Amino acid sequence: MKVLFVCLGNICRSPLAEAVFTHKIQKLNLQFTISADSCGTGAYHIGEQPDPRTIKTAENNGVAIWHQARQLSPTDLTDFDYLFAMDEQNLNGILRLAGATQHKHKIKLMREFDPHGPGDVPDPYYGTMHDFQHVFQMLDRTLDVFIESIK
Ligand code: 4NP
Secondary structure: OOOOOEEEEOHHHHHHHHHHHHHHHHHHOOOOOOEEEEEEEEOOOOOOOOOHHHHHHHHHOOOOOOOOOOOOOOOHHHHHEEEEEOOOOHHHHHOOOEEEEHHHEEEEEHEEEEHOOOOOOOOOOOOOOOHHHHHHHHHHHHHHHHHHHOO
16 A cells, blocks of 8 residues: 655655654554655655754654655556645645546545544644644644554
């Protein structure tokens, strides 16, 4: 099973979601059956490493992170079993891809699985380290529920 996390820039929310998810999957020894990637609907940061605040937040929470930003592509619709949009704007970005309607069942808002949700995973780019930690906690509890649902 392959899971794709999608945000706007692919340097804050979605690489953190990918790292937290992969950390949990490895702890469960499921890394040979479940894998993850992330991307952005925008092209602004292609090729870049995650934002330094994303890396620091992962480190602060004991999660390894490595990613190089890439943009969402129509082939992602066939390559992945789940595509998780961090917010409504990203969801619309995925749904605008050619062929998206026939893959609609795989395209979801991340916080559909949040016990405190639903809603958007707020964009922390113009925020502080506190906002990044808030995003981490949201992803952490949400991914636990999602993993429980696919295990
Ligand atoms: P992300 O955050 O979508 O969580 O990676 C952002 C990163 C960059 C920009 C916006 C959001 N930007 O406008 O450059």
